[in-house]
Amino acid sequence: MKAALSRQQRVGLSVLGLLVFFGSWEVAVCSGLLPSGMVPAPTSLWQAWVDEVHGGFWQQAILDSLSHYALGLLFGSVLGVLAGLLCGMVPVLDAFLSGIVHLLRPVPGLAWVPFAILWFGLNTSGATFVIAISVFWINFYAAYAAVRSVDPDLYELASAFGHGRFMGRLVKIVLPASAPGVMAGLRTGLGQGWMSVVAAELFGVPGIGARMMQASSLLATDVVVVYMLTMALLYAVTDFLFGFVRLHVLRWQA
Amino acid sequence: MRDAAPLARLEDVGLSHDGGRTFIFRHVSLTLHKGEFVALLGPSGVGKSTVLRVLMGLSKPSEGVVRGPVHGEGDADAWQAGASGTKRRAQALVFQDPRLMPWRSVLRNVAFGLEGLGLSKHEKRERALAALRLVGLEEAADRWPKQLSGGQRQRVGVARALTVDPDLLLMDEPFGALDPITRESLQDELLRIWQQTHKTVLFVTHDIEEALKLATRILVLSGSPAEIVGELSIGAEHKAPDSLEFRAYAARLRGMIAGKPALSDAP
Numbered sequence: 001m002k003a004a005l006s007r008q009q010r011v012g013l014s015v016l017g018l019l020v021f022f023g024s025w026e027v028a029v030c031s032g033l034l035p036s037g038m039v040p041a042p043t044s045l046w047q048a049w050v051d052e053v054h055g056g057f058w059q060q061a062i063l064d065s066l067s068h069y070a071l072g073l074l075f076g077s078v079l080g081v082l083a084g085l086l087c088g089m090v091p092v093l094d095a096f097l098s099g100i101v102h103l104l105r106p107v108p109g110l111a112w113v114p115f116a117i118l119w120f121g122l123n124t125s126g127a128t129f130v131i132a133i134s135v136f137w138i139n140f141y142a143a144y145a146a147v148r149s150v151d152p153d154l155y156e157l158a159s160a161f162g163h164g165r166f167m168g169r170l171v172k173i174v175l176p177a178s179a180p181g182v183m184a185g186l187r188t189g190l191g192q193g194w195m196s197v198v199a200a201e202l203f204g205v206p207g208i209g210a211r212m213m214q215a216s217s218l219l220a221t222d223v224v225v226v227y228m229l230t231m232a233l234l235y236a237v238t239d240f241l242f243g244f245v246r247l248h249v250l251r252w253q254a
Numbered sequence: 255m256r257d258a259a260p261l262a263r264l265e266d267v268g269l270s271h272d273g274g275r276t277f278i279f280r281h282v283s284l285t286l287h288k289g290e291f292v293a294l295l296g297p298s299g300v301g302k303s304t305v306l307r308v309l310m311g312l313s314k315p316s317e318g319v320v321r322g323p324v325h326g327e328g329d330a331d332a333w334q335a336g337a338s339g340t341k342r343r344a345q346a347l348v349f350q351d352p353r354l355m356p357w358r359s360v361l362r363n364v365a366f367g368l369e370g371l372g373l374s375k376h377e378k379r380e381r382a383l384a385a386l387r388l389v390g391l392e393e394a395a396d397r398w399p400k401q402l403s404g405g406q407r408q409r410v411g412v413a414r415a416l417t418v419d420p421d422l423l424l425m426d427e428p429f430g431a432l433d434p435i436t437r438e439s440l441q442d443e444l445l446r447i448w449q450q451t452h453k454t455v456l457f458v459t460h461d462i463e464e465a466l467k468l469a470t471r472i473l474v475l476s477g478s479p480a481e482i483v484g485e486l487s488i489g490a491e492h493k494a495p496d497s498l499e500f501r502a503y504a505a506r507l508r509g510m511i512a513g514k515p516a517l518s519d520a521p
Contacts, residue, residue, distance in 0.1 A: 153353055159312055160347040161367035161418070168370070176357040252357045252398055 040222035045229070048222035057211060062230065065197050065207035068124055069234075072131025072200070073193045077186055079132070080139025084185075087140075088147025089166075089174060101140075109134030110199045122204045130200035135189040142185020146178030180253065183246045190242055194235045261454050262286045262309060262345075262422055267318030268479070269304055274316060277479035278304055282318070284473055284482060286422065291448055291455045293469035295462065297511060301480045302458040303350075303426050309456065310347055310424055322422075341371045346420040350427045352411035354399035360410055361386070361395040367418040385417035386410075388447055405436035409443075416447070425457045429464070441467060462507050466500060467493065474510040484510030 005013070022042045028034045029041040040048070052058040087094040087101075109130050120126035154173045158164055163172045201209025208227050215223035247254075268280035278301040286292055296302050307313040308320060322344060346367060354363045364382040373381070386392045389409040399407060408428060415423055429437040445468060448455060459465050465472050466488060474484040486507065494500060 153349070153351070154355065156312060157349070157353045157355075157366075160310060161414070162343060162370055163366075172366070172369070173355075176355065179357070 037219070038221065040225055044222050045226055048220070049226045052223060052226060058226075058230070061206070061208045061211040061227070062234070064124075064205075065201065065209070066234075068127040068131055068200060068205070068207060069193050069197050071124070071128040072196065073135055073189065075128065076132035076135025076193070077139050077189055080136040080189070081143045081182055081185070083136075084140040084143025084145075084182075085147055085170070085174060085178070088144045088178075089170065105137060109196050113200070113203055116200070117203065124205070127197070127200035127205040127207065131193055131196040134196040135193050138189045138192050139182075139185045142188065143178065143182050146181025146185075147174055149181070150174060150177040179249055183249060187239065187242055187246065190238050191235055194231055194238075198231070259288050260285050261288050262456075263319075263321040264305070264309060265319040265321070267305075267308060267315045267320060269301075269308060269313065270316040277316070279475070279480035280317075281481055282475075286454055286456060288421075288454055289452050291457065291468060291470045293465035293472045294456060294458045294475055295465045295472050295507065295511070296460060296475035296480065298460050300475055300477075302460070302475050305475065305480075306347075306424050306426050306456065306458050310345060312347075341373055341377075343367060343371070343418040343420055345422040345424060346415035346418050348408075348411050348415045348423070348425040348428045350430050352407045354407055354410055356399055358399075359395070360391065360397050360399065360402070363399060363410055364413045364417055366414055371418075381417050382413075385413035388416060388450075389413045389443065403436075405432055405440060408432060408440060412440075412444070412447075416451070416453075421454060423453045423455045425455065427458050427460070430459070430461075437464075444468065462504050463495065465507070466503055467495065472507065474507060476511050483513065486510075 025034075025039075026042045029036050029039055049058070087097060112130055112133050116126040116129045120129055150173065154177060155164075155169060158169055158173050163169065197207065198209035198212065201207040202213050204210055204213075208231060212224050212227045215221075215227070263283075263285045265283050267282045268277050270277045282305060284292075294302050294305060304313060308315050309322070311320070311322065354360075355366070358366070361379065361382050364385055365378045368378045368381060383392060383395060386395055389412050391406060391409050391413065394402060394406065394410075399410070402410065408431075411428065415425075429440050432440065441464065447453075457465075457468055470488060472486045472488065473482050474486075475481070476483045484507070486503065488503060
């Protein structure tokens, strides 16, 4: 394709894509191509959502999940960025931790659930822990890579103008220079956080994931899909809001 | 000018990156006097910038002694703070690639060296603006570096060095990457600024005409390992590029650079 699409064209096409997706889904269920017991028709979702809202389950699930999400994201992001920056800046620390990092990195957040239950119980802290761990690694690697790719000439610049010590380098060079990479990591973490919310709650900590689990055990597939879409919506909102933060922090890139 | 007080000195300095088996330069001694404009001239890759970095305290010499504007001996931190309460730095460096920080406005790039000197926000702004005025870029203070041309960026680099009011201004081929027209106008500006501020300048270049045009004294660095192979003082009256004297000087400098073939000194 030669000519670039305008913004309106792209938005229009993406709306069209969604309409085609839901339309063919609806047609497939109504025509019996897909068994309606297994797949809910899109038009049935509305009623399911209204019922959930009337019962107060929807609002409560969102509030519960948001609290896990916010806390897990906060701890995971802050610790991940800090650890990544430090490892990127201090070769001794980097070397010392590299073995431990390689050992722990491949362990998925879900695998920590038994320990989360054991250490924290089936409560907010347990869910927060699982979310924080998966967010941690994303931010750790993003920050680490961002620091490692800082132009070494800038360190010499800092030394030449009296900011050659650790704090000077950190504050004047490393933080601003690695901000684009750190922001990208934070943004990926925002999405990863929502994925982990479900994992963390499937085991009974109240929230969206737990509600989905209950619904699926009753074969209420429409309710499951309502919460799937709810999560997509929440992700879209958080990502949209983060866009403003990113735009402000990286305004020099505009 | 030669009677003026010595400001910085290298005494028999050498630098090796492999523990003394091979040297980039060796037995380099030079003295910079207050108010001088000294050019360090030599072919590309001979180690001129490295000599400058040793003098600046950014590299530690393998042998010899470095004496800077403050009594320190090659200790960058001791040099830089200046005497307490003076709110200046003993020396400042202009890089070849101006190395502006893209996340800072032009003004805040210039103010970089002022941070940590105990100045108020207002003082920092005023001094950075004054330096920008000196290089003719005051109106660009609030722009981002990427909005500037190559020549303007290098002016910002010069302003950043001038604003800390250094005793010694070190310049590492600052105009090497610019087009000839921009380079010439920046050379003229540098001369004007030097006459206005009476800074001591050490200017690294591989361009014989540039050295002759700017400097009051030229040191020639050549060979492998590099040494100072010649020195030339130039009176102000011989600065016209078309004059016979100018061409005679250029020929002598060429002879100095070539007279020490690169291989003759290898151990």
